[in-house]
Amino acid sequence: MSTLTAAGPAEDAANGVSLYRAIWRWHFFAGLLVIPFMLNLAVTGSLYLFKDEINGTVFRTRYIVQPTGEALPAERIAAIAAAAVPGSTATSYKDPALPERSAIVTVASDAGAMLVFVNPYDGKVLDVVGSTDEFNYVVKRIHSLAYFGGITNRLIEITGGFAMMLVVTGIYLWWPRRRPGGVVSVRGKPGRRVFWRDLHAVTGAFAGVLIFFLAITGMPWSGYWGANANAWLTEHGLGYPVQLWDDVPKSQKVTEDILPKSGWIVEKAPVPLSDIAAAQSAKPIGLDKAVEIAKRLGMAPGFDVAIPSDQTGVYTASLFPDNLADERTLHIDQYSGKPLIDIGFNQYPFLGKVIEWGINVHQGQEWGRFNQLLMLATCLAIILSCVTGVIMWWKRRPAGRLGVPPMPPKRSIYYGLWVIAGIFAIAFPMSGVAIVAMIAFDQIVVRLVPVLKRVLA
Numbered sequence: 001m002s003t004l005t006a007a008g009p010a011e012d013a014a015n016g017v018s019l020y021r022a023i024w025r026w027h028f029f030a031g032l033l034v035i036p037f038m039l040n041l042a043v044t045g046s047l048y049l050f051k052d053e054i055n056g057t058v059f060r061t062r063y064i065v066q067p068t069g070e071a072l073p074a075e076r077i078a079a080i081a082a083a084a085v086p087g088s089t090a091t092s093y094k095d096p097a098l099p100e101r102s103a104i105v106t107v108a109s110d111a112g113a114m115l116v117f118v119n120p121y122d123g124k125v126l127d128v129v130g131s132t133d134e135f136n137y138v139v140k141r142i143h144s145l146a147y148f149g150g151i152t153n154r155l156i157e158i159t160g161g162f163a164m165m166l167v168v169t170g171i172y173l174w175w176p177r178r179r180p181g182g183v184v185s186v187r188g189k190p191g192r193r194v195f196w197r198d199l200h201a202v203t204g205a206f207a208g209v210l211i212f213f214l215a216i217t218g219m220p221w222s223g224y225w226g227a228n229a230n231a232w233l234t235e236h237g238l239g240y241p242v243q244l245w246d247d248v249p250k251s252q253k254v255t256e257d258i259l260p261k262s263g264w265i266v267e268k269a270p271v272p273l274s275d276i277a278a279a280q281s282a283k284p285i286g287l288d289k290a291v292e293i294a295k296r297l298g299m300a301p302g303f304d305v306a307i308p309s310d311q312t313g314v315y316t317a318s319l320f321p322d323n324l325a326d327e328r329t330l331h332i333d334q335y336s337g338k339p340l341i342d343i344g345f346n347q348y349p350f351l352g353k354v355i356e357w358g359i360n361v362h363q364g365q366e367w368g369r370f371n372q373l374l375m376l377a378t379c380l381a382i383i384l385s386c387v388t389g390v391i392m393w394w395k396r397r398p399a400g401r402l403g404v405p406p407m408p409p410k411r412s413i414y415y416g417l418w419v420i421a422g423i424f425a426i427a428f429p430m431s432g433v434a435i436v437a438m439i440a441f442d443q444i445v446v447r448l449v450p451v452l453k454r455v456l457a
Helices: 002-049 051-057 074-084 135-144 150-174 193-221 225-235 276-280 287-296 350-362 369-396 413-427 429-448 450-456
Strands: 089-094 103-109 112-118 125-130 250-254 270-272 304-306 314-319 328-333 339-344
Touching: 002 051, 002 135, 002 150, 002 369, 002 413, 002 429, 051 135, 074 089, 074 103, 074 112, 074 125, 074 287, 089 287, 135 150, 150 193, 150 429, 193 225, 193 350, 193 369, 270 314, 287 304, 287 314, 287 328, 350 369, 413 429, 429 450
Parallel strands: none
Antiparallel strands: 089 103, 089 304, 103 112, 112 125, 250 270, 304 314, 314 328, 328 339
């Protein structure tokens, strides 16, 4: 009996050491793989948080104007913009959000889409920029790596999943366990590894919730998870209210096809058709009238208006503002001026509201300057975690080896991790598959290849 009693604590201790080493090893591999991507996300995300401030300073000459009298009609501004790019036609018009802001018209030609910035008071063209060359667009595309193609964009999706895993495993490794330091305080000096270990652990522990938040709220933009999540929500009545489209003829286009920016919930919603029969006897109402209707129906300033490209197209006014209560999409028949679909934030299902709120906070738009600074602090914490992680690893690695944390004494501990990885793969398939591949590589390939076993074991 005494032997059994003595073996219990020893076995528990062995299990504890095995679990700690397995999670430490998993945390190390995940961090090693995603550090470059996490740094990219943090740096570009910090820039994007202050896009309005950057527009108003660095690019002031194209965004800021001096109000002088009455603004020109929208149609006149659109015509000026189209004339500035020979052979082009206006496809969308952005109503100035403030009296001192320029009007922005998107025009399309054989050379591609261009943004034309126009002073709405005197009609002067302030700047012409390719829609894919505009600074904030480039920053956002680099942020998601979509700028470099679909495959790299998938890597960012995987990184988002790994970031969540790093937070969870990092908090497990940080957990006090009666340690005298490295929980809320940093021991030692910069010359010692323990200083960087503690700085890494304390930063991750205190910023972990916000890092996890940034990772999961960034997922709606991902190519695979985001698209499938949007489709699943819509199919189960948790996305945009499909019943609003029941009695309205629909085109093959969706909202994101015709507008430069729209809410995530409605970006895949179909664009309705105008009354084609009216095309035989009526004339289009024109952009001026469409803008007037949108304003009369309470659309907040700063909305975009998509201009119909054919006889069946509609005018679509859309606003994705800092104040979520003003988020709205309005489709207007181009002949009768009748609102065909009018959907605002208050009509989204609960889960749709939660996702849109998360996106707004992610972009630093929900609580003004406080939100921006909170997300900036989180980005800086990510950068600090990456830098301290690399320094900590560099200081502990043996000469000529990678310095991977040792494999757990009990290999059976990986069975539980396989289950966790499987559950994660269901929730976030791209990240989950990468995690499964990482564990398989560690448990199968490393064992069979002597060189790898020597370096990584």
